[in-house]
Amino acid sequence: MAAGQRLICAGSALMDGGTGVRFSVERYGRQRPAFVIRYHGRVYAYLNECAHVPAELDLQPGEFFDHSKLYLICAIHGALYAPDSGRCLGGRCEGRGLQALPVFESEGDVYLVLENFDG
Numbered sequence: 001m002a003a004g005q006r007l008i009c010a011g012s013a014l015m016d017g018g019t020g021v022r023f024s025v026e027r028y029g030r031q032r033p034a035f036v037i038r039y040h041g042r043v044y045a046y047l048n049e050c051a052h053v054p055a056e057l058d059l060q061p062g063e064f065f066d067h068s069k070l071y072l073i074c075a076i077h078g079a080l081y082a083p084d085s086g087r088c089l090g091g092r093c094e095g096r097g098l099q100a101l102p103v104f105e106s107e108g109d110v111y112l113v114l115e116n117f118d119g
């Protein structure tokens with residue numbers, strides 16, 4: 001299944017609960033926006049698409065956390081998501097969550113695991 005990996009950013013670019021790094025992935029033949037954040041020391045990545053309507057979560061680029069630094073928030077209508085699972089915790093997404101992307105950190109860098117549909 002996994003055909004390789006792609007460097008996304010240096011791990012030092014991601015502070016816990018801080019600004020995320022935006023990138024893109026190819027899904028089903030088109031580029032889709034995505035982002036990676038750090039939460040409780042681990043890195044997590046998701047498609048940058050709200051579960052409510054397909055809008056990017058961050059109005060200010062990279063600002064995915066709410067003020068508490070405990071939740072990811074869609075800046076448009078305030079839907080909240082769990083940073084470690086993408087699960088919807090409230091708001092207009094009505095139980096739908098973010099689409100997780102497989103990432104890992106190794107020797108100070110953060111990588112996306114390439115799947116069959118990734119470019």
Ligand code: FES
Binds near residue numbers: 050051055077078079
């Ligand atoms: S667009 Fe994200 S909650 Fe409405």
